[in-house]
Amino acid sequence: MAVTPTRASDRDAGAPFAERLDLERMLACALEIVDRDGVEKLSMRRLARALGHDPMSLYRHAPNKAALLDGVADTLLRRLSVDPGDPDWAGQLRAFARSYRQLALDHPNAVPLLVTRPLATPLALRPAGTLRPLEDVLALLTGAGFTGAAALHAYRSLTGLLHGHVLNELQELVDNPDETDDLLRLGLYRLPLREFPLLRGLAAELASYDGAAELERGLDILLSGLTPGGP
Amino acid sequence: MAVTPTRASDRDAGAPFAERLDLERMLACALEIVDRDGVEKLSMRRLARALGHDPMSLYRHAPNKAALLDGVADTLLRRLSVDPGDPDWAGQLRAFARSYRQLALDHPNAVPLLVTRPLATPLALRPAGTLRPLEDVLALLTGAGFTGAAALHAYRSLTGLLHGHVLNELQELVDNPDETDDLLRLGLYRLPLREFPLLRGLAAELASYDGAAELERGLDILLSGLTPGGP
DNA sequence: GACTGTAGGCATACGACGTAGACCCGTTGG
DNA sequence: CCAACGGGTCTACGTCGTATGCCTACAGTC
Numbered sequence: 001m002a003v004t005p006t007r008a009s010d011r012d013a014g015a016p017f018a019e020r021l022d023l024e025r026m027l028a029c030a031l032e033i034v035d036r037d038g039v040e041k042l043s044m045r046r047l048a049r050a051l052g053h054d055p056m057s058l059y060r061h062a063p064n065k066a067a068l069l070d071g072v073a074d075t076l077l078r079r080l081s082v083d084p085g086d087p088d089w090a091g092q093l094r095a096f097a098r099s100y101r102q103l104a105l106d107h108p109n110a111v112p113l114l115v116t117r118p119l120a121t122p123l124a125l126r127p128a129g130t131l132r133p134l135e136d137v138l139a140l141l142t143g144a145g146f147t148g149a150a151a152l153h154a155y156r157s158l159t160g161l162l163h164g165h166v167l168n169e170l171q172e173l174v175d176n177p178d179e180t181d182d183l184l185r186l187g188l189y190r191l192p193l194r195e196f197p198l199l200r201g202l203a204a205e206l207a208s209y210d211g212a213a214e215l216e217r218g219l220d221i222l223l224s225g226l227t228p229g230g231p
Numbered sequence: 232m233a234v235t236p237t238r239a240s241d242r243d244a245g246a247p248f249a250e251r252l253d254l255e256r257m258l259a260c261a262l263e264i265v266d267r268d269g270v271e272k273l274s275m276r277r278l279a280r281a282l283g284h285d286p287m288s289l290y291r292h293a294p295n296k297a298a299l300l301d302g303v304a305d306t307l308l309r310r311l312s313v314d315p316g317d318p319d320w321a322g323q324l325r326a327f328a329r330s331y332r333q334l335a336l337d338h339p340n341a342v343p344l345l346v347t348r349p350l351a352t353p354l355a356l357r358p359a360g361t362l363r364p365l366e367d368v369l370a371l372l373t374g375a376g377f378t379g380a381a382a383l384h385a386y387r388s389l390t391g392l393l394h395g396h397v398l399n400e401l402q403e404l405v406d407n408p409d410e411t412d413d414l415l416r417l418g419l420y421r422l423p424l425r426e427f428p429l430l431r432g433l434a435a436e437l438a439s440y441d442g443a444a445e446l447e448r449g450l451d452i453l454l455s456g457l458t459p460g461g462p
Numbered sequence: 463g464a465c466t467g468t469a470g471g472c473a474t475a476c477g478a479c480g481t482a483g484a485c486c487c488g489t490t491g492g
Numbered sequence: 493c494c495a496a497c498g499g500g501t502c503t504a505c506g507t508c509g510t511a512t513g514c515c516t517a518c519a520g521t522c
Binding site for chain 2: 500501
């Protein structure tokens with residue numbers, strides 16, 4: 001009886017076994033790494049190790065690391081959905097916004113990708129999932145009587161609000177949640193009292209930030225200001 | 232006659248001569264690199280080379296690369312000024328916002344630092360220049376009768392608006408400004424027409440984005456909604 | 463069956479990276 | 493004169509992204 005190696009059984013017993021590789025599994029695993037350790041800890045080599053493969057294998061499925069980062073952002077954004085047929089366009093936008101916020105809270109380490117990848121990748125080269133919400137919102141709003149320009153303006157206003165809000169809210173996430181005293185928990189005692197008297201006095205307000213309510217207020221203002229006619 | 236090397240004359244003639252090193256010069260040079268080649272091209276080694284020094288010299292003035300990145304963001308933000316004594320608080324905030332936008336336009340490659348470093352560095356550990364505008368805005372608004380909480384809320388709303396706006400506007404910066412046809416210039420022809428019909432049809436609107444006007448509109452809405460009493 | 467193309471995986475290698483540790487020198491204060 | 497010290501440098505380690513090239517297993521054709 002000869003050897004006839006049964007694929008992926010004897011090879012590399014140490015690694016968490018290496019099934020067939022595909023982009024989807026790569027991105028899912030990459031997202032796990034980002035969630036656990038942050039974007040800067042995601043490397044091609046670590047990802048390959050986590051998948052039980054050789055680093056170079058990854059390049060059969062993604063052209064380079066930048067594409068991988070775009071892909072991770074894409075896997076998150078494609079989870080957002082908009083129903084372009086709903087006549088309650090404001091309700092759809094509101095639901096979209098809430099989902100986006102929740103996504104950011106569930107994957108705070110991935111937020112830098114969500115907000116900065118678009119700066120690195122021109123619109124037309126972004127992965128399809130990233131563009132889907134845009135197209136769907138355009139369909140939703142033009143269907144509700146918005147002109148194209150007004151719909152685009154509304155989308156931009158919405159993403160602006162969302163990016164701004166999420167960046168705000170994630171800064172409030174506290175380094176040391178065990179500490180009960182706000183001043184200590186935020187490390188504010190390090191600030192020179194002479195230079196930052198007001199800031200130090202606002203420890204309580206800094207600590208009690210209601211992100212959900214804040215977003216709703218922003219949405220109230222934004223949505224009431226949007227009209228089918230345009231800006 | 233012996234050697235008695237005159238410091239920084241014979242050493243390493245290739246490098247652009249190495250004066251005494253200090254944090255300020257380091258940060259200025261780092262910002263140049265970022266402006267020219269982008270954040271990801273800024274490395275300790277390149278920075279040292281540009282300054283005509285050994286890479287390890289940098290560590291005498293900054294504890295690590297993260298601090299350097301914070302420092303670069305800091306050199307930008309400390310250029311913003313707010314006059315806490317001005318009774319026209321809305322005017323001050325408006326001017327602050329315009330300066331921030333201009334800063335972003337002048338240093339687009341540094342914008343990822345401006346928006347994401349705060350996520351990596353807890354508030355109290357940020358460089359002093361970064362906190363200065365916050366303290367000054369608090370002074371401005373409490374001086375105008377705002378409660379502390381209302382002033383903080385206003386500041387957060389403002390930075391949210393600014394971050395969101397700047398991220399929006401910088402995405403519009405076009406890859407190939409030579410191309411006259413909007414569809415070509417934005418690369419939109421790559422998009423599958425079947426999946427993104429609306430998006431492709433909005434090339435003209437995508438290309439003609441007036442960032443300054445957009446920001447002013449946002450400010451009009453925000454500032455008219457702010458009241459000394461709070462949210 | 464044999465032949466050929468191709469897709470996916472792996473080994474090796476190169477140059478760049480961040481930074482720890484040790485050494486070295488010039489200045490300063492006792 | 494000596495000790496301490498601030499600042500510059502050298503060497504070295506482990507990690508990174510990825511170019512190149514080979515090897516194997518399967519798909520399709522005859």
